[in-house]
Amino acid sequence: MLTVDIKPEEKENWKEGVGFVNTDMMKKILPAPSAETLICYCGPPLFEKDMKSQLAELGYDMNTMVFKF
Secondary structure (H helix, E strand, C coil), rough: EEEECCCCCCCCCCEECCCCHHHHHHHHHCCCCCCCCCCCEECCCCHHHHHHHHHHCCCCCCCCCCEEE
């Protein structure tokens, strides 16, 4: 999933996400939590804080299913 905060004006055909990542976006895109799931993400501190809480809320184990780089 690729998401930007503001839709690029020069990209009329932008089909990726726009706005802050939220649990509704993640439910639509990410695989369900399982022993075979690995979610990888990167971003600034505020994004990292939001991702941690939202992924935990959706049932992902932060020790085994999530990797922040």
